[in-house]
Amino acid sequence: MSQLESQAPYVDAPPPSSSGLSSRTLTMAVTGILAIVLGGVISLLPAPYAIYAPGPATNVLGKVGPLELITINPPTKSFRPVDGSTLDMTTVSVFGGPGNKVSMLDVLRGWISPTRAVVPVEQVFPPGQTQGEAQAETQAEMSDSQQQATAAGLRLAGYTVPEKITIADVSKGMPAAKVLKADDVITAIDGTKVVDSAHLRATVQKLKPGADVRVTVRRNGTSTELKTTTGSSDGRTVLGVDLKTTYDFPVDVEFATKDVGGPSAGMMFALGIYDLLTEGDLGAGAQIAGTGTIDGAGNVGPIGGIAQKLVGARRAGAKWFIAPQSNCNEVVGHIPAGLHVVSSSNLTQTRDDVEKIATGDGASLPVCKAS
Structure with a gap:
């Protein structure tokens, strides 16, 4: 043993006190309480994430409050279905981003939820974007989507749209x-x-x-x-x-959309316009949902949050869902029980798909497969 070690005093640990907690037990208790408090504080702090959750599905052939979602003027040119068909536009509720921060507790719940998705906030909102700018952007996308859908729907119904x-x-x-x-x-x-x-x-x-x-x-x-x-x-x-x-539209088409933004309802808007402008009930009583962007030529494009839209459609009672072909990789593995998903790349094909569903021939339609 070295000289230094031999000079070091040896002190026994004090025996447990019979009158109260030992210092070690007290330390552990205090540490545990602090950990709980710190965890609670951290769970409430804003987190740099956005959360996608299933949103409501709305029938584009129906009403939003007292107003028809799609109105075509003059009304005599419109043939509104009476057989109970629905063409549901599907939505995603987005939590997080400018003016709507989520906490770590929200993020943890999102991670363990089978129907939600957590993504870095910069994948949804550009850095520095304000709440007003975000709302203006999504409303501009919705407005453009409605213009493109009107052109595509009218053209499919046989109208010339310069x-x-x-x-x-x-x-x-x-x-x-x-x-x-x-x-x-x-x-x-x-x-x-x-x-x-x-x-x-x-x-x-x-x-x-x-x-x-x-x-x-x-x-x-x-x-x-x-x-x-x-x-x-x-x-x-x-x-x-x-x-x-x-x-230059030959007829006026108005939309009663509220608190909904983005371009992904375009395909269902166009399909609804076509249905309203042609005699008969396109879906023949079927409840069909879908999503996809549209351009004036009728091309259907990809959208975000399709897994959540599938859930929202099924919750609303839809048995059929039309998805953009370009989203098929995200569809596979996320289809709720009882929902049949078919893929489409253009509005003419979408119209034909609905007609086959209406006649009971939906099983022959192309389904999404992983590439």
């Missing part, structure tokens, strides 16, 4: 930036009249990147033919412009 394709912005670094300007209205490509935005994109896609192209635009009321060169983006041929489409 559209004006305006350049909203030109990408810097693209050849077109030297000749095309914001607010130019594109009327022709290489001398061929542009019918709609889908036709414009298809025409450009037929060209190779770097190819010469003649773009006819209306600028300040004057038609001008401009020469430029195509570019490339993600393997696609592009002009390098962002487009803004406005329509």
Whole structure:
């Protein structure tokens, strides 16, 4: 033993007190209480997450309060179904984000919930976005969705819907930036009249990147033919412009949507408009739900939160659900019992799917499979 160790006094631990708690027991008790308090405080602190939960499903052929969700004027052109069919638009309730922070306790509950999803808040809301900006963005998306749905629904019902394709912005670094300007209205490509935005994109896609192209635009009321060169983006041929489409509708379509934003109801809006403008009941009494973006040409696009929308649809009583084909990987493994999910990529196919469901031939429809 070293000298230092031999000089160190040896002290026995005090015997347990018969009159109260030992110091060790007291320390453990205090530590436990502090841990509980600290855990409670942490659970209430804001967390950098957003939570997706199943939202309500609303029949686009029905009413929101005293108002029809979709109204077509003049009313004589509308054939409202009477057989009890529903075409339900589905929604997701989002908790978290600007002005609506969630706590760690909420996040923990979301993680263990079989019907909710927890994602980093920046996947839903851009950094620094305010509550007002978020609401304005989702309302703008809803408004554009309704315009696109109206064009698609009317066209499917046989109406001619002229559209004006305006350049909203030109990408810097693209050849077109030297000749095309914001607010130019594109009327022709290489001398061929542009019918709609889908036709414009298809025409450009037929060209190779770097190819010469003649773009006819209306600028300040004057038609001008401009020469430029195509570019490339993600393997696609592009002009390098962002487009803004406005329509000249032959009938007025109004929507009574409230407290709902985003573009994902577009497909069901368009389907509802078609049903209202054509005789008979498209669904023949079936309760069908669905989701998907839409463009004026009737193309159905992907949406977010589809797992929660499937749950919301089943809770509302739907037995059939039409999902965007591009969301199929997220559908597989998340289908509630009693719900049959079919996939669709365009509005014509969606209409045909509903007709088959109405005639009892739904089992033949394409279903979602993992790719």
